[in-house]
Amino acid sequence: AQRVTQPEKLLSVFKGAPVELKCNYSYSGSPELFWYVQYSRQRLQLLLRHISRESIKGFTADLNKGETSFHLKKPFAQEEDSAMYYCALYTGGFKTIFGAGTRLFVKA
Amino acid sequence: EAGVAQSPRYKIIEKRQSVAFWCNPISGHATLYWYQQILGQGPKLLIQFQNNGVVDDSQLPKDRFSAERLKGVDSTLKIQPAKLEDSAVYLCASSQQAGGTYNEQFFGPGTRLTVL
Numbered sequence: 001a002q003r004v005t006q007p008e009k010l011l012s013v014f015k016g017a018p019v020e021l022k023c024n025y026s027y028s029g030s031p032e033l034f035w036y037v038q039y040s041r042q043r044l045q046l047l048l049r050h051i052s053r054e055s056i057k058g059f060t061a062d063l064n065k066g067e068t069s070f071h072l073k074k075p076f077a078q079e080e081d082s083a084m085y086y087c088a089l090y091t092g093g094f095k096t097i098f099g100a101g102t103r104l105f106v107k108a
Numbered sequence: 109e110a111g112v113a114q115s116p117r118y119k120i121i122e123k124r125q126s127v128a129f130w131c132n133p134i135s136g137h138a139t140l141y142w143y144q145q146i147l148g149q150g151p152k153l154l155i156q157f158q159n160n161g162v163v164d165d166s167q168l169p170k171d172r173f174s175a176e177r178l179k180g181v182d183s184t185l186k187i188q189p190a191k192l193e194d195s196a197v198y199l200c201a202s203s204q205q206a207g208g209t210y211n212e213q214f215f216g217p218g219t220r221l222t223v224l
Contacts, residue, residue, distance in 0.1 A: 004150075043215045044201075097153075098150035099150050100150045
């Protein structure tokens with residue numbers, strides 16, 4: 001079955017602390033994975049995709065096929081990083097599957 | 109460029125009533141998606157259009173939900189009759205095309221539906 005699991009509903013860290021939002025997926029094919037973010041009162045938007053191997057707003061994510069994971073990391077969290085984060089799996093063809101999301105709260 | 113537009117932003121209805129949502133995608137985007145997002149869950153795809161054809165409606169409860177995309181631009185999603193469990197945010201998204209290489213989806217602000 002195709003599935004995306006984000007085990008943490010809420011993650012709270014202090015400003016300047018490292019942050020890691022976990023994402024695990026289940027897919028038999030070659031996955032394309034993404035992180036979408038929704039800031040307060042804003043629309044859901046793409047943050048980064050694993051193919052790009054880029055760092056966006058200091059965030060990076062590495063696809064680990066052995067562990068079927070795509071965790072999102074940032075070495076030093078900022079208050080403006082507080083948002084809802086969704087991991088998403090593209091299965092090719094036409095379907096994108098979203099995880100349930102993790103709310104990140106960065107405390108001052 | 110203008111983003112994806114949706115209306116209304118909020119809707120409150122009683123169970124068994126009907127409701128319709130409207131979406132205008134980004135100009136030139138061939139693919140349009142409707143998602144249902146229940147509180148505490150991620151978006152779940154209901155239906156996906158490529159131009160004005162349906163490419164995936166496997167998770168659309170067809171006994172009460174219907175959607176159309178006339179002329180391959182605007183789209184409407186209808187619920188008739190509504191049930192309590194339909195209370196959710198309905199998101200519309202669009203992308204340049206689907207299939208093959210992933211194309212970024214651009215989301216609208218959503219319509220929050222409350223069924224009493």
